Amino acid sequence: MRVLVLTSGGVDSTTCLALAVHKYGKENVTALSVFYGQKHEKEIAAAKAVTDYYGVDYLTLDLTDIFSFSNSSLLSHSEEKIPEESYADQLKKTDGKPVSTYVPFRNGLFLSSAAAIALSKGCSLIYYGAHSDDAAGNAYPDCSEAFNTAMNTAIWEGSGHQLKIEAPFIHLPKKEVVKTGLALNVPYELTWSCYEGKETPCGKCGTCIDRRQAFLANGVEDPALSKTAGA
């Protein structure tokens, strides 16, 4: 069976890629990265490094135009600042709305693009790295189980019963994703998460905070941080 993996160069999708390679074999895996105008464009270089490491087929796509009207703070054309606090703290101020780094229906668009490409390349499964921490409190509603279930049905029905999606971590918190990845010897030193996309991780944005905590919960130091510290 051939599988297409959405790969951003971060912790979750890299673990997802490792799992797909482990289950289906690298010769059956195609990885797809999407540039969409994110401030942390350097995550794409990390995705390239990770897919090189695993030796899988690798594709990139540019969907910047679609988000040209969005004011998400994650986008480079937006003047909104990326919040320097945890998602839990951000959600106290959003009145039930997604956090400011939510990019409108981004995962739906990524999965639909992946579906179009997967069907063309003979894949019958799409893997992506959504996990339960990202969906908590409606921070990223396009990481929720309800979204994932509906999107899977939409892709199954809309493809004429040829393609499914699977988010293997949808019920797991990020620390369990890291635990899975550590067991699979994922090269986390190659990954990039920080939303600021500067020389070194800022340590203050929601994803930096979550990432550090996920590694700490597993009793290990984040290999990407120790690489930076040693540089």
Next chain:
Amino acid sequence: MRVLVLTSGGVDSTTCLALAVHKYGKENVTALSVFYGQKHEKEIAAAKAVTDYYGVDYLTLDLTDIFSFSNSSLLSHSEEKIPEESYADQLKKTDGKPVSTYVPFRNGLFLSSAAAIALSKGCSLIYYGAHSDDAAGNAYPDCSEAFNTAMNTAIWEGSGHQLKIEAPFIHLPKKEVVKTGLALNVPYELTWSCYEGKETPCGKCGTCIDRRQAFLANGVEDPALSKTAGA
């Protein structure tokens, strides 16, 4: 309420646009056309003419890259010929699979793109012109009611309960779409359907056959054809 309408320049989406303008007012309508490498690229010119006629906000998007691996006969880079017969006849040979002019998960991708843009532009509804004839026999599974229902849930959940989709003709055959449009005085002479995209409609492809029958069932001549004949 603001509404975004997927507008291809054909009969169904133009009727959908007319309905949206009728219900919500032209000042609340944004139309979106997608170029995706279709052989009948000239439908985009028809979409422009139709949106000019209605005086609505109009956007275009190029998603060609996503379908670069597809061999759908509808795509200009494909060497597959567009079948010269009705969908019903085509389906006798596809063994339950979609017809050769099915473009992989096209409507899912269009709706996801529309969702990203709709959320950015303050729309709370997406309209699109899927109807029951297109879904019949799995010809275009991304026009089916099952797909539409799941995609609506995916967009509702994935947007954090900010956006819905509606396919007002999902239970209607094409002849009823035309009936609705005739009552709304839709300028069908401006529309384009033929998949071949040549100077005049071929009259032989599935969409030409369906279009002619839909107008005949309403006892009128297709205004686009009479325009051609009179040219």
